Amino acid sequence: MAYTREHCLRCRQDFPALIKNPGLAFLDGPGGSQVPRVVIDAIADVYASCNVNTHGNFAPSQEVDRRMATARSVVATFLGAPSGACISFGQSMTTLSFNLSAAIGRTLKKDDEVLVTQLDHEGNRGPWLGLQERGVIVREVQLLESGELDPADMAAKITPRTKLFAIGASANSLGTVNDLGLARRLTREVGALLVIDAVHYAPHFPIDVQALDCDFLLCSGYKFYGPHVGVLYSRPGALDQLPTDRLSVQDPAAPYRIETGTLNHAAIDGVRAAVEYIASWGSGSSLRERIVDAMTHISAYEHSLAKNFHDAVRRIPGVRVYGPDFAVGRTRAPTVSITLGKATAAEAATALGKQGICVWDGDFYAARPVQVLGLHERGGLLRTGISMYNTQDELNRLLTGIEKLA
Ligand SMILES: Cc1ncc(COP(=O)(O)O)c(C=O)c1O
Known part of the structure; x- marks a missing residue:
């Protein structure tokens, strides 16, 4: 249709x-x-029906557990991820990006290299640039006058010393859609992680994290007709060993490992409703x-x-x-x-x-x-x-x- x-x-x-x-x-x-009415209704309904914390042994808590599990699974489907266990939520893309860079930063050594781009939003640059304080070298792929990243510069700057490349799927400033296939091919050759900022891309294009073959992908609900919730996709296994900032009492498994404190359950259910709203304009059996x-x-x-x-x-x-x-x-x-x-x-x-x-x-x-x-x-x-x-x-x-x- x-x-x-x-x-x-x-x-x-x-x-x-x-x-x-x-x-x-x-x-x-x-x-x-x-936001459409269904998103507003979903948010309001959490406050009306199950405004309690998760993991309790009573009905409203079990209901909020159910809604959070559904939200993870629906967002996983939105991103083409294998399951809800790949989806972490947070306050914003920027917050999750800082959490991720802090965790990955602890695994890097002095003179390891991280690559960012001259085209990206600061949310996909600042957290990685901050790793310079730990002795990590952060390099930048150059932006051409045309508004596109220089592919030759990208190829030259991804070397065996590169441990991670953080690149946007699409630029919120210029609308450029980057060559993620090239980014993946080059990072694969040297064993570097690929982190994709899909905040500007997610409202406009279908996403398939498995086809992109990325290690992490971030987006933000309020750009695709939902409320303010950050979303992090992690490849199965990618989050499990990371030394994230977390409480000793917290569930150490993915996807909870990088989430801090009590989540905004109402807003997360709103993100689920936003994805289902988008889906209501399409046809198909799943x-x-x-x-x-x-x-x-x-x-x-x-x-x-x-x-x-x-x-x-x-x-x-x-x-x-x-x-x-x-x-x-x-x-x-x-x-x-x-x-x-x-x-x-x-x-x-x-x-x-x-x-x-x-x-x-x-x-x-x-x-x-x-x-x-x-x-x-x-x-x-x-x-x-x-x-x-x-x-x-x-x-x-x-x-x-x-x-x-x-
Ligand atoms: C491309 C891009 N990346 C990251 C962000 C930051 O997202 P958030 O506001 O969820 O931290 C934005 C917000 O405008 C954006 O457009």
């Missing part, structure tokens, strides 16, 4: 924020998406089939809106578009970043915000690519992100707004 304009209009009825704010165009998805079908068709819809917008906005005098283009055959996230004339991104976003158009400005914590592109001093980028509930009409409004500003 294709996902068309009619489906999009129908889906908008599921999002209370869109009904409540008919004048607002939420084109800020890369910063966080809106949840996995429905997820992949829905994501494939939503992705095509978002791509066509983003391509139209990209083609139109780059023709406006004074506008410069950053990141790879929408060439046929290129996988590209539906995220378009621009600068326009003399106006800073903040001035443009403020003027558009007054017209009810929600777009982000600045570096969106992707400070390194913005700096490398020489845009830091001029206030960064104006970023438009397209979600499953966005329409061509909203993008037309944005184009008119940008034309006036330029």
Whole structure:
């Protein structure tokens, strides 16, 4: 079943924020998406039905145990993981990324190398850069003017000394989709771990961690129509031996080994509901089939809106578009970043915000690519992100707004 304009209009009825704010165009998805009613209901229902702690010998506690196990299993299916035992939850992707780097850092020796990229969000750089304090050497894959990572530089910097490569699946600043196949091949050759930040990728493309063959993958529920919960996939066996920060009384097995304290049960059940909501737009006999079908068709819809917008906005005098283009055959996230004339991104976003158009400005914590592109001093980028509930009409409004500003 294709996902068309009619489906999009129908889906908008599921999002209370869109009904409540008919004048607002939420084109800020890369910063966080809106949530459908079923997600809000799922969160509220945990508080109404089983707002107690886990592992008790009484019914509401057994119910919350059941919901947490279901959530792990549903998120595992979303990511193509073999089971819920591969899925850990945390406060945010950044928190889990710090927890992971602290644990892996303890296994590294002075002069071991870790590789990050110039394109990534700080959430996939800062925790690894911090390992320099332990004598680990952290190197960076260079970003090209085109908005893509330099494959030759990647190949040159993955050496027998490399113990881990942390790379984004897609850039939240420029919409680039990275060559993860190359990253896996190169890291395999030297026995290095591969850590993928899929925060920007997860809302737009089906994910199959087993096909990606990664060791760890992180994403964040609030980018794919859920609440604020970080998700960590660990390859079976990858977490079990890691010296994570944890209490002596805590379950040392995966996936609990890296989780700290009591989790946000209501929000985690909300993530489960978000995945099932996405799946409700697909067809197939299993949840996995429905997820992949829905994501494939939503992705095509978002791509066509983003391509139209990209083609139109780059023709406006004074506008410069950053990141790879929408060439046929290129996988590209539906995220378009621009600068326009003399106006800073903040001035443009403020003027558009007054017209009810929600777009982000600045570096969106992707400070390194913005700096490398020489845009830091001029206030960064104006970023438009397209979600499953966005329409061509909203993008037309944005184009008119940008034309006036330029
Ligand atoms: C690509 C990317 N990675 C990591 C993060 C950090 O995610 P979180 O807010 O869950 O820590 C973000 C958030 O915007 C992001 O876009």
